[in-house]
Amino acid sequence: xxRQRSExxxxxxxxxxxxxxxLQLSVAFLSRLDGTTQHLxxxxxxxxxxxxxxxxxxxxxxxxxxVLDGRLPAVMPDMRKSPLAMSxxxxxxxxxxxxxxxxxxxxxxxxYGTLCAFGFTSDxxxxxxxxxxxxxxxxxxSVIIEPGLREQQRRDEIxxxxxxxxxxxxxxxxxQPIVDLTTGERRGAEAxxxxxxxxxxxxxxxxxxxxxxxLGDPLELLALQRAADHLAAVTGYxxxxxxxxxxxxPGCLDLLAGLPLxxxxxxxxxxxxxxxxxxxxxxxDPLRARGLRLAIDDxxxxxxxxxxxxxxxPDVIKMDRSIVTHVDTDPVLAKLARSLVExxxxxxxxxxxxxxxxxxxxxxxxxxxxxxxxxWHFGRPGPADLLWDAPxxxxxxxxxxxx
Numbered sequence: 029x030x031r032q033r034s035e036x037x038x039x040x041x042x043x044x045x046x047x048x049x050x051l052q053l054s055v056a057f058l059s060r061l062d063g064t065t066q067h068l069x070x071x072x073x074x075x076x077x078x079x080x081x082x083x084x085x086x087x088x089x090x091x092x093x094x095v096l097d098g099r100l101p102a103v104m105p106d107m108r109k110s111p112l113a114m115s116x117x118x119x120x121x122x123x124x125x126x127x128x129x130x131x132x133x134x135x136x137x138x139x140y141g142t143l144c145a146f147g148f149t150s151d152x153x154x155x156x157x158x159x160x161x162x163x164x165x166x167x168x169x170s171v172i173i174e175p176g177l178r179e180q181q182r183r184d185e186i187x188x189x190x191x192x193x194x195x196x197x198x199x200x201x202x203x204q205p206i207v208d209l210t211t212g213e214r215r216g217a218e219a220x221x222x223x224x225x226x227x228x229x230x231x232x233x234x235x236x237x238x239x240x241x242x243l244g245d246p247l248e249l250l251a252l253q254r255a256a257d258h259l260a261a262v263t264g265y266x267x268x269x270x271x272x273x274x275x276x277x278p279g280c281l282d283l284l285a286g287l288p289l290x291x292x293x294x295x296x297x298x299x300x301x302x303x304x305x306x307x308x309x310x311x312x313d314p315l316r317a318r319g320l321r322l323a324i325d326d327x328x329x330x331x332x333x334x335x336x337x338x339x340x341x342p343d344v345i346k347m348d349r350s351i352v353t354h355v356d357t358d359p360v361l362a363k364l365a366r367s368l369v370e371x372x373x374x375x376x377x378x379x380x381x382x383x384x385x386x387x388x389x390x391x392x393x394x395x396x397x398x399x400x401x402x403x404w405h406f407g408r409p410g411p412a413d414l415l416w417d418a419p420x421x422x423x424x425x426x427x428x429x430x431x
């Protein structure tokens with residue numbers, strides 16, 4: 029079955045038509061060479077029922093390959109004058125007698141394939157000038173091809189990288205404690221996904237890439253399942269992250285429905301758009317009626333969190349680390365943090381500060397009325413058996429806070 033032409037394919041077809049008509053030959057094509065096979069990806073033909081997109085042939089027996097190898101000239105007005113050319117299968121069927129071919133090179137110098145035109149009769153008018161036309165068209169074809177090729181290579185690389193993770197049941201999941209800023213006691217822990225360090229990618233980038241190649245939902249579901257596995261091993265709640273789009277999938281709703289929901293805090297990122305708030309609300313209502321609590325993550329990092337909060341009425345908002353870092357020395361950040369606390373407490377919502385790294389930040393956030401904290405000051409992400417149930421650290425004294 030012939031594939032439907034993309035916009036890029038159609039642009040290539042226009043170039044081929046120009047070549048075929050200018051050279052007065054029967055067929056022009058763009059081929060991709062993969063090392064063993066020549067793929068005629070786009071064909072412009074005077075006899076389309078015989079020559080069309082998608083034809084393949086052994087690469088080593090094509091005149092295109094022999095030209096690339098330097099064994100045949102790029103312009104052949106009469107193949108009957110070359111015993112080597114006449115020994116090729118195409119000299120017998122379909123009885124090609126003349127051709128012009130040129131390589132299609134990508135920006136890195138690699139050969140993608142060839143741009144060719146051929147005829148069924150000899151053509152003494154074919155000259156190196158015609159090769160120059162084909163060179164120009166081949167350069168134009170390369171410009172058209174390369175963006176899509178690089179994007180497909182990127183997608184293939186992401187899929188190849190993620191396949192073993194999916195096959196092994198998802199990412200490694202570690203826990204980071206969330207503590208009461210007043211008492212220092214651990215209230216819960218956030219389940220955080222971790223991927224191979226050699227990737228050099230943060231989890232949010234990995235999940236975004238996965239969604240970009242259609243693997244985001246299964247990857248998130250596996251991460252949720254691994255987070256849920258910790259419920260039996262720790263006390264307090266486990267905070268789990270999910271994108272709004274994945275939350276609405278049947279697989280996610282089924283997974284959540286089977287959990288002890290009063291011990292689950294479900295985090296929706298402020299960065300992720302919500303396409304349909306009504307559908308989101310409809311999916312969450314029965315779960316929240318059974319005890320599930322909802323958090324809006326990364327509040328303060330962008331502009332969509334306020335709408336998330338107003339529409340979903342969460343139980344918790346998580347103050348983004350961009351507000352927390354240096355809150356002890358920056359009066360503007362302190363005032364912003366105070367405003368978020370007053371807003372949240374005014375609608376009976378608990379506030380968790382993310383990225384608390386120093387005792388000074390802890391003290392100021394506590395003085396501002398922030399309920400809970402999470403960050404290296406209280407513990408780095410790690411295995412469940414390293415979580416403690418005693419106070420994480422001495423509660424620091426109150427530091428002066430900008431009014």
